[in-house]
Amino acid sequence: MKLQEIAKLAGVSPATVSRVFSHHPNIRADLRARVFAIAKEHAYHPRLSTKQRNVVIITPGEAVYPIRNCLEMVMMALTLELPKRGLRLEVLPQDNLERLQSIQFCGAVAIGAEPKDFSQWSGRFSAPLVLVDRPAPANAPNVYSVRSDEAQGMDLAIGHLHDRGCRKIGSIVHGAPGTGNADIRRAAILKALRERDLPIGDALVCLSSDEHYVELIGKLLKQGVDALFCPGGNAGIVAAYALSLYSQRVPRDISLIASEHSLYSRYATPPQTTITQDHEALAQIAANVIESHLDENRLPQNTVLPYRLIGRDSVAAR
Numbered sequence: 410m411k412l413q414e415i416a417k418l419a420g421v422s423p424a425t426v427s428r429v430f431s432h433h434p435n436i437r438a439d440l441r442a443r444v445f446a447i448a449k450e451h452a453y454h455p456r457l458s459t460k461q462r463n464v465v466i467i468t469p470g471e472a473v474y475p476i477r478n479c480l481e482m483v484m485m486a487l488t489l490e491l492p493k494r495g496l497r498l499e500v501l502p503q504d505n506l507e508r509l510q511s512i513q514f515c516g517a518v519a520i521g522a523e524p525k526d527f528s529q530w531s532g533r534f535s536a537p538l539v540l541v542d543r544p545a546p547a548n549a550p551n552v553y554s555v556r557s558d559e560a561q562g563m564d565l566a567i568g569h570l571h572d573r574g575c576r577k578i579g580s581i582v583h584g585a586p587g588t589g590n591a592d593i594r595r596a597a598i599l600k601a602l603r604e605r606d607l608p609i610g611d612a613l614v615c616l617s618s619d620e621h622y623v624e625l626i627g628k629l630l631k632q633g634v635d636a637l638f639c640p641g642g643n644a645g646i647v648a649a650y651a652l653s654l655y656s657q658r659v660p661r662d663i664s665l666i667a668s669e670h671s672l673y674s675r676y677a678t679p680p681q682t683t684i685t686q687d688h689e690a691l692a693q694i695a696a697n698v699i700e701s702h703l704d705e706n707r708l709p710q711n712t713v714l715p716y717r718l719i720g721r722d723s724v725a726a727r
Contacts, residue, residue, distance in 0.1 A: 410451045418447050430535060433513070449532040464491055464699060465509065466500045467519040478642055478670055479686070480520050483541055485671075486692035487518060494696050509534065516699030519543075521589070527552060537702045539695040542590070542686075545710050551702070555694045555712045557686040559590050562716030563597035566638050566666045566684050569718055571605050574727030575636035575664055578607060579629035580614045581622060581648075583641030583668075591616050594640055619647065626651040635727065636664040645670050645681050660725035669719060679722035687714050 412430075416423040421440065429436050429444040447453075466487060468480060491498055496515075501508060503522060518539045519527065524546040530538050531549045538552045545554035570578050580598050584591030595614055602609045612632065617625050619642075626648060629637065639648045645667030652659060659665050659679060667674070669685030694712050701708045 410453045412453075415444065415447055415451070415453055418451075419444050445533060462496050463512070463514040464496045464498055465512070465514045465517040466498055467503055467506070467517055467522060468500060469503055469521055478668070479542060482669075482671060482686075482688045483520050483691060486688040487695065490689070490692040490696050494700060496696065496699065515703060518695050518699075524552075537698055539698050541691055541695065553698045553708070553710050553712075555691050555698075555714070557691075558713050558715050559593045560597040560600070562684050562686075563594055563638075563640065564601040565716055565718050566640070567598060567601035567605070567607075569682070569720075570636045570638065570664060570666060570724060571607065573664065573724050575724075576607065576727075577632070577634045578602065578613070578636045578638060579626075579632065579634035580638040580640075581617050581625050581629070581644065582615070583618075583622075583639070583644050584616055585618060586616055591641070598638065622647045623651040623654065627655060630655055630657065630663075634663065636724070637666070639665070639667045640684065641668055643670060643673075644668055645677065645683065646673050649677055649681070659723050664724040664727075666724060674719070675721065677723070681723045682721045683719045684716045685719060686716060690714050 412426055413423050416426045419426065419440075421444070425436070425440070426444055429441050466484065468484075488498060499512070499514070503519070503526070509517075514536055516537050516539070518541060520541045522540060522543060524540060524543055527538060527540070528546045528549065530552050535551065540552065540554045542556045543554060544556065545552045567578060582591050582594045582598070586592060595616060598614050599609050602614070613629070613634070615625060622644075626637070637648060639645065648665060648667055649659070652663065652665070657663050666682050666684065669683035674681040674683045691714065698708050
């Protein structure tokens with residue numbers, strides 16, 4: 410189907426339909442809805458203009474942890490990568506998505522968002538959407554995902570502690586059950602421990618928000634753990650604080666691995682061994698997806714990248 414046919418079905422001119430698809434601000438809401446409904450019914454997706462170079466970065470509408478740390482590091486990578494491609498950035502909180510109907514953009518990147526929140530994207534927008542750190546929803550042809558391999562990352566950390574002689578590892582996964590990647594990470598940690606014949610159980614591998622973190626570390630210490638693995642959020646900072654309260658010296662008394670926090674981990678005392686996502690590669694792939702649509706090509710819908718481990722001084726050989 411061609412744009413002219415969409416215009417005929419909608420009872421408007423082709424120029425008006427073109428303005429609808431380019432999100433011109435002077436189009437009435439009822440007309441925009443009618444044109445989009447017809448396009449969706451006939452599986453029509455307009456060609457994106459190569460002159461349109463605005464990319465919308467969709468951020469959480471409120472401070473949500475542990476997303477915040479990931480948000481900061483991905484945003485830093487995107488602000489370096491996208492301008493290299495001649496792409497301009499506009500930041501939009503997720504609770505203000507209706508603004509997308511009135512702005513022109515060639516692509517969007519959502520950080521830490523849930524896939525269900527964008528299940529209707531393909532019916533509303535022709536521009537691609539890249540979900541960072543989350544899988545793409547089903548039946549959404551122009552929604553993409555670039556994320557890190559959570560199972561590989563959790564195994565990488567547990568394997569490093571095991572190789573350095575740790576034999577009773579406690580873990581606190583930052584996040585609530587059923588949210589984000591918390592359950593995936595917990596299951597992967599249990600699997601990594603089991604495969605190495607290390608102690609496992611709910612008391613050793615738990616989920617937590619900030620308010621219970623210090624208390625949970627105290628409970629793990631009472632169980633005699635010789636290492637802590639704390640993925641997600643600002644866990645490295647909180648874990649270091651908690652261990653200082655319990656007079657535990659890192660790594661002499663206990664080894665510690667946390668998620669990388671670029672403004673803290675390398676400057677902690679001692680510098681913290683961390684696992685980290687490849688934020689630069691995440692940004693590059695997001696930009697590749699958007700540019701591929703402008704060139705009328707298509708990249709794989711899901712891209713999974715490995716975690717990296719940065720070895721520093723918080724893990725001792727035992």
